[in-house]
Amino acid sequence: MSRLALKVDVDTLRGYTCGVPRLLDLFAKHRIRASIFFSFGPDNSGKAIRRIFRPGFVSKMLRTKAPSTYGWKTLMYGTLLPAPLIVPSDPSILRRAYDEGHETGVHAWDHVYLQDRLGGVSKEEYLSLYEKARALYAGICGRDPDIVAAPGWQVSRAVLEAEQELGVAWASDVRGFSPFLPRFEGRDYRVPQIPTTLPTMDEIYGLPGINDVTLPKAWLDGMDKEWNVLTLHAEMEGISKLTLLENFLNMARALGVEFHTLGEYAKEAPLPRCAIVAGKLEGRAGRLALQQEIPAEER
Template identity: 60%
Template structure:
């Protein structure tokens, strides 16, 4: 039996308003509960243009067909157009995900800002950003958030401290192979980390000879851990690539996959400590948090 958790990251207004309803319909159709992480505040996607000088960023934008994937308006939010609020624009979508039993958590208040500037954000500022998301989460669902997932797999001692003090059950801020208690810069933190184990679609699309028909095969071949975690994005798998995503779900079931949530993994795992390092992976621009090899 192959265990697989689907982790959905929501980065933009379009992904939230258009992609998430499609994905909720898909999950209902196939009887899947997913772990879904919401960006609650402003969509400042246009400010991501600052990443243009990062190695690999332009090639990523080209292979993912960014203008059609994200929409031209999205690419102007926060620069040429005002940054719209994401969850407040249609709170019923968030409420639906929660009511349908999905494992919902916090992705960010301002996704682009946190991903790009985390190293420079003070503890008081990060706490304020997290609390704004947490307050909206509780107001709309009647529950406190018990998990979070960092934008772009970015961490800092500040973010780890705030997450620990918030009393979360788990976080998914890293890439790796199995759940673990994180050690970073000589200190251990709670809660446990449940890393993304499989490459994302935009990373796979950068590999030679890969097209829509072979993406699912790459994921299936990579499901060799006891705990497999696939991160998908509402802007891709919820919109232009939803057909590719559904074909993978069907094929995974045919190959014996059983779907779990990250909350299930957190409950059932008995993790040891492991270091986090900052590094790079194939197909992704910039650096990110990686579970260190044992």
């Protein structure tokens, strides 16, 4: 029997106000607890156009039909339109996710800024941005957040040091194959990483043979590990692809898949020491943080 955790990234205002409530309804229907990470501050999605020169970015936008998925307004936020604040637009959505027992945490204050500029962000700047999200979260949920997930699976020494200084329970910043304790650029860190193991919808949707009918089976076929993590995006699976997601959940239930949260993985799974390295994945533009095994003699 396979085990699967659903991780939800909330990147945009539309994903937050439209996608998250629909996902919460679906999770309640299927009695699933998910791990949901919120972008709290300005929706600067229009500035993501700077990624146009990254190999694979344009093809991904075309495959996933980005204008209809994200909406034209979203694609102009922060450029032709002012950048609206995400969680302050309706704090009750975050509160609902928290009250319904989902794991909730911080994705970013400004998602686009942190994903695109993380390499140049100091620990002090990261902590300053995190504090804005923390204060808003605490004001809504009555407690501080204690879990994080980096935008775009980007990692730096400054971020890992900040996570350790903040004392977060665990992070989900990387792509990989099992929960682990990270080593990055020769230094070991204490905060466990719970990596995404399956390809995301926007990475494989529209590739040869992958469509609304076949995608659920592709995910199920990829669940060949003891600990499987699928990252959903509120903008896709929560809106235009909600039916596809429910089809996948029904198929998974029929096969006896057990649903867990990432926090349950962090408590139950072995935590070997593994490295974080920069690399590429099919369907994902640019480089991202990947888990890599360390030879036993070097651990």
